[in-house]
Every structure is written in C-alpha cells, then in structure tokens.
Amino acid sequence: MAGGPLRIAILATSTSPRGSVAHALAVGEALCDLGHEAVVHAPDPTGRGFYRDARCPVVSVAARPVGGSTADLVRARIEETLRHFATPAACDFDVFHAQCGIGGNALATLSRRRLVHGFVRTVHDLETFADPQFAYWQDRAIYDANRLLCVGRAAAEALARDHGVAAQVVGNGVDQTRFRPEPAPGDAALRLRWGLGAGPVVLCLGGFEERRNALGVIEAFHCLRRDRPQAQLLVVGGGSILDHSGYQARCRAALDRAGLDVGIGRAVIQAGLVPQDAMPGLYRLADLLAAPALRGGFGPGVLEAMACGTPVVGAARAPFSDVLAPTDALLVDPEDAGALADAFRAALAPAEAERLAAAGRRVAARHGWAACASRHLGAYQACSRRNRATADA
CATH class of the missing domain: 3.40.50.2000 (Glycogen Phosphorylase B;)
Structure with missing residues (x-):
C-alpha cells in the first residue's frame, strides 16, 4: 500500500x-x-x-x-x-x-x-x-x-x-457474514419478545423522524390494515441527537386517530434501540422494510435488510435511485401514502416477495x-x- x-x-x-x-x-x-x-x-x-x-x-x-x-x-x-x-x-x-x-x-x-x-x-x-x-x-x-x-x-x-x-x-x-437470510435459533425468541404474530410485519428503522417519513409510513400502514388486519408495524431505533419531539407528537396523534394501539404484541410496536445482535433476526422476521425517506435514508440498514432477504419499499428519488435499479426494490413517491400502501401490498404478494428477496441479496453481494x-x-x-x-x- x-x-x-x-x-x-x-x-x-x-x-x-x-x-x-x-x-x-x-x-x-x-x-x-x-x-x-x-x-x-x-x-x-x-x-x-x-x-x-x-x-x-x-x-x-x-x-x-x-x-x-x-x-x-x-x-x-x-x-x-x-x-x-x-x-x-x-x-x-x-x-x-x-x-x-x-x-x-x-x-x-x-x-x-x-x-x-x-x-x-x-x-x-x-x-x-x-x-x-x-x-x-x-x-x-x-x-x-x-x-x-x-x-x-x-x-x-x-x-x-x-x-x-x-x-x-x-x-x-454490508457484512454478509452477520446479515444472512437463513433463520437462526434466536429468531423465535425475538418473535416472542416483541409479540410478533402471523403478520405481515412491516419494519421501519430510525424511530419517528420527519426525514424518515414516519407519518407517511403510519398512513400507508393504516391503509394496509384495512385488508390485512393482523399486520404489525415494528419501529426500531430513534437515538438521534436532534430534538424530534414535535414530530413524534404528531406521529402519536396520527396513531390515535387511526386507532392503532402501540405496545408489545399490538398493531404498532415501538421497540426503540435494540441490541445489534438482534437486528439480523428482526430483518428476517419482517415481511418488508419500509424506507420511504424524504431525505437521505439509504444507510446500512437497507443493505442489511436486503442481505437478509427482506423486500424493500423505498423512495423513488435519490439516494435510492442512485443505487437501486427499478427491479431491485419497489420505489414509489414517498409523499403519496396511497402509492406507498399499494407498494406494501405488492411486496407482500408471495411471488413478488420472492423476487424482491433474490434481487436484494444480489444488491447486497455487490456492496462489501x-x-x-x-x-x-x-x-x-x-x-x-x-x-x-x-x-x-
């Protein structure tokens, strides 16, 4: 060197x-x-x-x-x-x-x-x-x-x-030795820990933050629940140094208006910061990753989800469009909650879920x-x- x-x-x-x-x-x-x-x-x-x-x-x-x-x-x-x-x-x-x-x-x-x-x-x-x-x-x-x-x-x-x-x-x-699609013995314990049921489970990273479009995710998830009443939204993370209290209050109000209960085993599970060893299992337990960020948003978490075979619904704008082809993930207008809900439904269809999982693993393999x-x-x-x-x- x-x-x-x-x-x-x-x-x-x-x-x-x-x-x-x-x-x-x-x-x-x-x-x-x-x-x-x-x-x-x-x-x-x-x-x-x-x-x-x-x-x-x-x-x-x-x-x-x-x-x-x-x-x-x-x-x-x-x-x-x-x-x-x-x-x-x-x-x-x-x-x-x-x-x-x-x-x-x-x-x-x-x-x-x-x-x-x-x-x-x-x-x-x-x-x-x-x-x-x-x-x-x-x-x-x-x-x-x-x-x-x-x-x-x-x-x-x-x-x-x-x-x-x-x-x-x-x-x-992404480290593909840690983030893998094969189930691990601890996955079942994670399902019990957070009360994850038959699902589908929609995973959202970063907590309730504006740039991550948490309000849009909540609205789209509420739409999904109309035909998938057992669906659960698992929100992980949220340790920002900036003050997001005002936006978080708006998110709580939106959850109340939608009648979405928050708690372990409920419709919305706000897990907060979790041990890093739990993340591969949480990706595998999720049926899709919702990442329709308004700004930024293509961090390691998207590649980690893909490495674990979790289909990704992201934003049809940079940085997603800089890295992903239209066939790698479902990319939609993040400010259109209806389009986002439709993408959730599409990603949950068995054939599409299988296709997206395979495409995501190929993307992850290119990003060492x-x-x-x-x-x-x-x-x-x-x-x-x-x-x-x-x-x-």
Missing part, C-alpha cells in the same frame, strides 16, 4: 446505533482488515461503550448527560471532543476523519490550533436549519474540511449545488465494506500528516 499503513482517528457522533455510527465502525473494521490502524472515537455519556462489539479499536470519549436545549447538547459534545484531543499525544494519528458535524467542528478548531494537520469529513445528510447556530456548525464542518466524502451521489450533488464544494462518493456496505473502505484511501493519503508535513517542508 502506497506510503505504508496509516493510523486513522475516526470520529463518530455517538455510541448509539445510528446509520453514520454503523458506517464508522464498519469502515474502521475494514480499514484494519486492509492493514491500517483505524480507531473509532465517540462521546459516551452512558459509559456503556458502543452499541456493538467491534473488530477495530474504539475509544469512548468522556461525556456527560446534558439537559437544556439541543444546542447545549451539541456544544457540550464539541467541547468534550476538544478536551479529549487537547494534547499532541492524543493527536498522534496520521489522518483524522469526522463522520459528523460534532467531530467536524472539533477538528476544525484543532486544525487552527495546529494540533491536527487537516481532516477528512463524511457528509451523510444535509439539513436545513432555521437556527443560525446549527447552520453555522453544519457549514463550518464542511468548509473547514480538507477532503469531503459522501455515502451517496445526492449528498455530493447538494454539496456542489448549495455549498460550491466537491465531494467523493464512497458508498455504504472492503471496497467502501478502499475508496477512502485517496482522501486519507492527501490529508495524512506525512504528506502534509512533506508539502510544508
């Missing part, structure tokens, strides 16, 4: 099972498999460490629970990251790579203090913030980076259009983490301490 192995610090937003965190851990593991040393860092106010065991080194950055506003929380996480990397010894890495705006802002400050020699930034999603402080943090973590990466083409195009900067698309991946990690190396070499020191000499 050109220039020899690199020592890389990867900064994730948290230790919780979010898409960007899953991406950071998987890239770190793949980089280590390629002969580099990648260490994933994240603020850890719980003290419990990352949501799953990792094959790469990890560091839980000392953090504290924060009350008050979301801005107070983000500011605290930036300051905690700065304290962790406050000394030259803590910054003894060839490359720094921020997977979020918190890490990006910390690294921007550390660059100005000359403790780090620039950094790489992965932009997973771009948000539109009314609050000028959040807008400033997002822009600073973009403009101060030396190289920008994106997991999808849509984000790269948005960066070029709205920010005037170029980004390389590195994609996502080793290839994704390899696409990072050019940016890493350009930003490495060795190369930048040579350039400055």
Whole structure:
C-alpha cells in the first residue's frame, strides 16, 4: 500500500446505533482488515461503550448527560471532543476523519490550533436549519474540511449545488457474514419478545423522524390494515441527537386517530434501540422494510435488510435511485401514502416477495465494506500528516 499503513482517528457522533455510527465502525473494521490502524472515537455519556462489539479499536470519549436545549447538547459534545484531543499525544494519528458535524467542528478548531494537520469529513445528510447556530456548525464542518466524502451521489450533488464544494462518493456496505437470510435459533425468541404474530410485519428503522417519513409510513400502514388486519408495524431505533419531539407528537396523534394501539404484541410496536445482535433476526422476521425517506435514508440498514432477504419499499428519488435499479426494490413517491400502501401490498404478494428477496441479496453481494473502505484511501493519503508535513517542508 502506497506510503505504508496509516493510523486513522475516526470520529463518530455517538455510541448509539445510528446509520453514520454503523458506517464508522464498519469502515474502521475494514480499514484494519486492509492493514491500517483505524480507531473509532465517540462521546459516551452512558459509559456503556458502543452499541456493538467491534473488530477495530474504539475509544469512548468522556461525556456527560446534558439537559437544556439541543444546542447545549451539541456544544457540550464539541467541547468534550476538544478536551479529549487537547494534547499532541492524543493527536498522534496520521489522518483524522469526522463522520459528523460534532467531530467536524472539533477538528476544525484543532486544525487552527495546529494540533491536527487537516481532516477528512463524511457528509451523510444535509439539513436545513432555521437556527443560525446549527447552520453555522453544519457549514463550518464542511468548509473547514480538507477532503469531503459522501455515502451517496445526492449528498455530493447538494454539496456542489448549495455549498460550491466537491465531494467523493464512497458508498455504504454490508457484512454478509452477520446479515444472512437463513433463520437462526434466536429468531423465535425475538418473535416472542416483541409479540410478533402471523403478520405481515412491516419494519421501519430510525424511530419517528420527519426525514424518515414516519407519518407517511403510519398512513400507508393504516391503509394496509384495512385488508390485512393482523399486520404489525415494528419501529426500531430513534437515538438521534436532534430534538424530534414535535414530530413524534404528531406521529402519536396520527396513531390515535387511526386507532392503532402501540405496545408489545399490538398493531404498532415501538421497540426503540435494540441490541445489534438482534437486528439480523428482526430483518428476517419482517415481511418488508419500509424506507420511504424524504431525505437521505439509504444507510446500512437497507443493505442489511436486503442481505437478509427482506423486500424493500423505498423512495423513488435519490439516494435510492442512485443505487437501486427499478427491479431491485419497489420505489414509489414517498409523499403519496396511497402509492406507498399499494407498494406494501405488492411486496407482500408471495411471488413478488420472492423476487424482491433474490434481487436484494444480489444488491447486497455487490456492496462489501472492503471496497467502501478502499475508496477512502485517496482522501486519507492527501490529508495524512506525512504528506502534509512533506508539502510544508
């Protein structure tokens, strides 16, 4: 490998099972498999460490629970990251790579203090913030980076259009040794744990968030229940650092209006954050993954579901349309609840379900983490301490 192995610090937003965190851990593991040393860092106010065991080194950055506003929380996480990397010894890495705006802002400050020699930034999603402080943090973590990466083409195009900067698309991946279609002994226990009945079971990832179109999923699921009264909606995840309480209240009101009971074994099961070891089984127990995101949305979870043979109903827009052919999944207008409900029904038809399962497994087979990690190396070499020191000499 050109220039020899690199020592890389990867900064994730948290230790919780979010898409960007899953991406950071998987890239770190793949980089280590390629002969580099990648260490994933994240603020850890719980003290419990990352949501799953990792094959790469990890560091839980000392953090504290924060009350008050979301801005107070983000500011605290930036300051905690700065304290962790406050000394030259803590910054003894060839490359720094921020997977979020918190890490990006910390690294921007550390660059100005000359403790780090620039950094790489992965932009997973771009948000539109009314609050000028959040807008400033997002822009600073973009403009101060030396190289920008994106997991999808849509984000790269948005960066070029709205920010005037170029980004390389590195994609996502899936570990097919963990996410497999074959049933496992623990699947039956998961069915009992969450009260999953005859179904069909519609799985939704990320909790009740606007960008994930939870209201659209609820409306489409309500339509499905009219002819499939035993259908259940299983909602997993929801550990965002941003405040989604207002949208979540709207979702609860929509569930009440539709007469959809929430609880274990009920029509809607809000599982929240679950152990990562449970996810392959939950994908297998689901009859389809509902992922009609309004923004972003093509994270590792879509590929994990496909690797497990779970049919996917997604959004007929980027980033889904960048990665998937029309035959790989059912892609519909995410803002048309009727079309979404029709896609649910179509994906549940036995012949179509079998076809989508096979197509999804073929898609997953094309997206290994080793290839994704390899696409990072050019940016890493350009930003490495060795190369930048040579350039400055």
